[in-house]
Amino acid sequence: MKKIISIFVLILTVSFSAQAQDKRMKESSNKVIALEQTKGEFTQKQIVVSEGTYTFSIANNNVGTDVGFVLVPKGKDISNPENHIKTAYVTAVVPNNTTGTSNVTKLAKGEYVYFCPLNKTSTDNVLVVQ
Numbered sequence: 001m002k003k004i005i006s007i008f009v010l011i012l013t014v015s016f017s018a019q020a021q022d023k024r025m026k027e028s029s030n031k032v033i034a035l036e037q038t039k040g041e042f043t044q045k046q047i048v049v050s051e052g053t054y055t056f057s058i059a060n061n062n063v064g065t066d067v068g069f070v071l072v073p074k075g076k077d078i079s080n081p082e083n084h085i086k087t088a089y090v091t092a093v094v095p096n097n098t099t100g101t102s103n104v105t106k107l108a109k110g111e112y113v114y115f116c117p118l119n120k121t122s123t124d125n126v127l128v129v130q
Contacts, residue, residue, distance in 0.1 A: 030104055032057050033127075035114070037067045037094075041121050042114070048128045051109050056102040058090050066093035067119045069102065071127065074111035078123055085112070093118065 031052060036043045036059040043061075060067045071088035072078045087105040094100035112127040 029053065030055055035059070035069070036061050037063055037116055037119055037121065039063055040119065042116070042125050045124070046126045046128065048130060049107065051107060051129050053104055053106050055104055056088055056090070057099055058094050058101070059099045060094040060096055062097055063119050064096060065118060066095055067100075067116050068093055069100075069114065070117060071105070071112050071114045074113050074126065078113060078115065088114075 031049075031054050033047060033049065033054050034057040035047075038061050056069055056071070058067060058069045067090075069088060069090050070078070071085045072083050073085075076083035078084075085105060087103045090100040090102050092100060107127075107129045109129050112129070113123055114125045114127055115121045115123045
């Protein structure tokens with residue numbers, strides 16, 4: 001009986017270890033798009049990336065207020081939250097002189113616009129996914 005329990009525990013341990021390793025591999029294949037906000041604007045006006053899975057890193061460079069991040073497919077109404085890619089939102093507003101991140105976001109080929117509704121940045125910023 002002890003031998004059966006030991007084998008069962010070993011199988012569970014190997015299974016959980018493999019699941020944790022698989023999760024780490026998926027997370028490590030995630031790429032980061034780093035953006036910086038200054039007062040009233042993003043410093044990057046256009047970005048070109050390959051289709052894939054990304055996390056957005058949003059730096060608040062002395063804006064003087066909290067900042068956020070909104071990503072919308074180009075041509076969609078940016079004022080309608082239903083058009084926002086919600087996974088691209090920062091997970092919490094980004095305080096002055098700090099950096100925040102979004103959740104993992106899968107980007108398909110196409111063009112997107114990005115802006116900050118809190119820092120009132122231009123909506124002319126373009127992300128091109130090839």
